[in-house]
Amino acid sequence: MTSLDRGYSPSTIDAAAVSIPDRSRYYSLDAMRGFAAICVVATHFQERYAPSAYLAVDFFFVLSGFIIAEIYGKRLARDLPFQAFMAARIRRLYPLYLIGILVGLVQIVLLTGWGLRHQSIIDLLVSTVANGVFLPSPMYFLQTNPMQGMFPINGPAWSMFWELLVNIVFALWLFRLSVRALCLVALVAAALLAFVGLKYGMLNIGWEWPSAIGGLPRVMFSFTAGVVISRLFGGMPAWRKGWAAIVPCLLLMILMAAPVPSMLRPYYDLMFAMALAPLIVMLGLFLEMPAKAERLATWVGYISYPVYILHRGVIGVFKAVAGSIGLSGPIAFFMLLSAVVGFAYATARLVDKTMTMRARPAR
Template identity: 80%
Template sequence: MRGFAAICVVATHFQERYAPSAYLAVDFFFVLSGFIIADIYGRRLSRGLPFQSFMKARLKRLYPLYLIGILVGLVQIILLTNWGLRAQSAVDLLMSTATNMFVLPSPMYFLQAHPMQGMFPINGPAWSMFWELLVNIVFALWLFRLSVRALCAVALVSAAFLVFVGLKYGMLNIGWEWPSAVGGLPRVMFSFTAGVVISRLFNGVSAWRRGWVALAPCLLLLICIVAPVPLVLRPYYDLIFAITLAPLIVTLGLLLEMPAQAEGLAMWIGYISYPLYILHRGVIGVFKPFAGSIGLNGPAGFLVLLGAVVCFAYMTARLVDKATAFQARRAA
């Protein structure tokens, strides 16, 4: 499901009309992250795993590909600038690169009149990693200690704030830029906490059923994040998905197991999901003007792009894995 959601994010960044609700994939990612982190680290933290060890493990998992995504985004900006397709000040580029490399939002929105767009202009998808690491810190310092009842209270309060910001901004495509940054915290806090609750309630529960029925939550997720929605209904649709459907889809994914014939493909798609998500934006930035110059547009252009970015993401992830394994062997 995570891999399919990442593909939809690629689609919306290529042409928004291909997946106009794909920004909701991030809410799904946060729920899934809460479930996985609680499942892997909840007991370990309760048994005395140091906070520093937890964060070191999270950064080791996320940062190498994150940094490559920043470098790819920087190359994209330099190329497009040289081609005369965009312009930004050198100060903006240098400051944004320096802060984004350390998973910090660029402050240039407050320092100049026309800054690059977003809190993470060097690589747009990196904004969600900022909130992900922030909520990981909150989990390791506080959330893992809470009972299910207390976690539900946190989720309820977060949901109330999420409803407020969703109605205020008219959608949940918020938290990635400074004008809507206030919406990022309730967005991640509700979804991540919901994932922790799911882990507490269903940890160790065997799958109810194994078979092709496990594709049902995948299809439901795809339909939800691809669907076009009238503007007047947008805030309500987004809130229903984030508060109700995303946790439900994660729970169904936990209780339904893929058939043996699909396990290999499912694991591979899951494997490329994070590299695909964090690396695709810079590739699209260079691909689109090149493809347009040779008339490669529409669905055909997207399929070529998708093939290229999937190959790039997979090969990069494999190289990172090999480098990590080599360093582990040397340390041993």
């Protein structure tokens, strides 16, 4: 759940036990990140189902900045060592991340065996090793016809690279800054973000080598905006608790599903990243889910990171099999979504149980 006693995973995206007066859980934020992850699945299955869903990453980065600041800001200011902070982040992210790499590798091997994909052995080996330790594959620069993705084994892993990078920046520098200084950092990042957004004509950048430069301002602005939101509004009680909290959730999904003319695309993307994503996160703080929806919101939030980091490999295999039997359209998508959610939930539960058993002291 998006809570301060359980943590926030990716994108999004950390287990830490802290308490903050008046507010320890954010059910609306749980629901939002879960719905955003589902929109990412939709766009990777068929882009026309959610043509703007790549902007979910910008929302995830804002949310990550807020939650990381809430959980670790004061602890870093007191005495939490940098090494302990990074170890906690990697412990939280890596198990499912590694499984996502393995699922992606299985997908590539299967598709190559079926003749649907061409992958050199050296590319596969080097990319797997690099991606397996949160590093981009260098093969783009080492062969004639490389894959352009920085994380070709499991595409969504690219955002984890930028997530960890900005976590390092936070733990070494950002947490020390005043709100005014943070706003200045966000302003500089926003200027750079506007530049790359207009240069590339969209914000679907930072995941492939040709547009890699766009990843840094993208994560720096959104994460810093989340830290600012934490400083200004973190821990405050919700203004209203009720079904009105559905409104920002629906707004987020509508914005993800919106088809946008190409000539308006860079302006839409920049408006979302620089204004709407932070606004929606703030609405999630001010409007809280009713008690009847808390369990569902918690569950949707729980599966968000597993769905996000595991879905790509499942989609590759599913689309190949579905295409061979003539299955397509919405029915195929809902079958895929059920498979992805089921697999993600089961995997997350297995990882949680394994981590819990390892954390128990020996008797």
